[in-house]
Amino acid sequence: MPDDDATAERAVSEQGALRADCANCFGLCCVALTLTASADFAIDKDAGTPCPNLAEDFRCGIHTRLRSEGFSGCTVYDCFGAGQKVSQETYSGRDWRAEPDTAQQMFQVFPVMRQLHELLWYLAEALTLPAAAPLHAELRDALETTERLTHAPAEELAELDVAAHRERTAALFLRAGELERATVPRTEQRGRRGADLIGARLNGADLRGAELRGAYLIAADLSGADLRRAELIGADFRDADLSDADLTGALFLTQAQLNAAKGSSGTRLPDALTRPPHWVAN
Missing domain, CATH: 2.160.20.80 (E3 ubiquitin-protein ligase SopA)
Incomplete structure (x- = not known):
């Protein structure tokens, strides 16, 4: 198989793995994030405070009624698989309820991991773009670097300058998008x-x-x-x-x-x- 075909195949597989698996997450998006009462959320909630709809098993108690209950914003949110990564890998299955001393750091790490996983999604897609072939080597390096960061210990993730990494990485996959768009008649x-x-x-x-x-x-x-x-x-x-x-x-x-x-x-x-x-x- 040609290298570009192998790259695209791996990229598609990579995207498939970047999907939320709530059954293996400790309800991190329901706790770590801030909610503001609006058309998207029925209540105000501070970051680090569990949503009142979060059940003891870390599942949403109104999952099937989110839109009718005023939580349409929850149906839109996507962690790109960061929730289960933090829960099961970074913290090895130790949840914030059973081990409260992990809570503050876990809630700090989750949004960092979410940004890294989002970058992996875009990088994986950029690697499927035929017109971006001249950038594939750089894109592969960026994807591998980002993937390594997702496996870092919690202490390192909490201190990571994810904004700087995002800026460097985004510039690359956005160039890939420009190359692909250039193939379409104006x-x-x-x-x-x-x-x-x-x-x-x-x-x-x-x-x-x-x-x-x-x-x-x-x-x-x-x-x-x-x-x-x-x-x-x-x-x-x-x-x-x-x-x-x-x-x-x-x-x-x-x-x-x-x-x-x-x-x-x-x-x-x-x-x-x-x-x-x-x-x-x-």
């Missing part, structure tokens, strides 16, 4: 980086290869839009309508972004992502 909608597209009517729009990095697409109508090879990292899709849109090959799209949006059975998705359950009703 359209009128090409440059929309950070654009305010809240409520925009983009139904049926040709957004192939568009740079929508960090764009505000809240409640935008993207039904039937062509988003193939569009760069979507950081784009806000809350309540955006993706019904019948084509997202195959969309760059740096995450499950959390899809979970925040609306869609239909006709929405076409990248192979690494799944159709959110709440789309069935739309």
Whole structure:
């Protein structure tokens, strides 16, 4: 098998492993993170304080009713598998309830691990992009470096300058995305980086290869839009309508972004992502 094919195959496998496994996590996202009463969360909660809906077995007591109970933000959140990594590897299965002395550090380590796992997701995807072949060696090195960091002891993870590592790494996979987008014919909608597209009517729009990095697409109508090879990292899709849109090959799209949006059975998705359950009703 050619090296590039092997790289892509490994990258797809890597992404498959970066999925949350709540059954092997100590409910870290339900404790370590701050909640602010809003349309996304029904309550205020300080970081380090367990959510009142967290059960003794570390599972959510209202998991099947999160949206109706006012916790739609919980259905959108994705730890990229960081929760089980911290719970089962970093702390070797020792939970913060049984060993309270681990709690403060564990809650500090979790968001660091989450950022590292998110970087692994983007790096793995960048390694599947044919046009980014000239960067594959650098991308592999960055992925391996990031992966090594995820296996570091808790003390090192707590002190890691993850923002600096993220800045260095992001510059690399974003270059990969630019190379891939350059293979798509230019359209009128090409440059929309950070654009305010809240409520925009983009139904049926040709957004192939568009740079929508960090764009505000809240409640935008993207039904039937062509988003193939569009760069979507950081784009806000809350309540955006993706019904019948084509997202195959969309760059740096995450499950959390899809979970925040609306869609239909006709929405076409990248192979690494799944159709959110709440789309069935739309």
